[in-house]
Amino acid sequence: AMTDLMGGHVDLFFGTPQSVVPLVKSGELKAYGVTSKTKLEQLPNVESFVKVLGPKLEILYWQAMYAPAGTSEAVIKTLNVAMQEAVSDPTIIKTWDTEGFFIYPKEMRTPAAANALLKSEIVRWGQVIRDNNIHVDQ
Known part of the structure; x- marks a missing residue:
């Protein structure tokens, strides 16, 4: 998705902070909002969609590590x-x-x-x- 965005094949992308913060800071991407309750410290000029449009837009990116069922x-x-x-x-x-x-x-x-x-x-x-x-x- 990021490749398509950067290549102009798609107009909008919801990405993880890790994938977009450096590109927003460098000016290669424009950020319209974040899906956390508050602004990201790394992008202080980008507003929270949650603050502006409501709590249903809170979407947090998370990762977890899993092991096979039955692992001790x-x-x-x-x-x-x-x-x-x-x-x-x-x-x-x-x-x-x-x-x-x-x-x-x-x-x-x-x-x-x-x-x-x-x-x-x-x-x-x-x-x-x-x-x-x-x-x-x-």
Whole structure:
């Protein structure tokens, strides 16, 4: 999608902060708004769609790490500890902050919190699909 936007094949794109902040700062892209409740610190002149148009436009970009079903709790705990250490590294924090990547608070970076977020997103977007009668064309 980014290639098509930069090549002039599409007119609009909703991208992750990491993919667009450097290009907006360099003047290669124009940002019309962000889908977080507040402005991005990295783009102080770009307004929040949520602030202007309402809470239904809050769309957060998130990532999670998953393991196969049946993975032992010990392995899950080890992976989570390693991930916590990685995202607490000052170099990672600085790099991600520069790119507009939000690091969730530590209590939201647990397997239980990730599962709760995933379930809430399934409910939210499932409702959007039903409310708008969206179907996949086959």
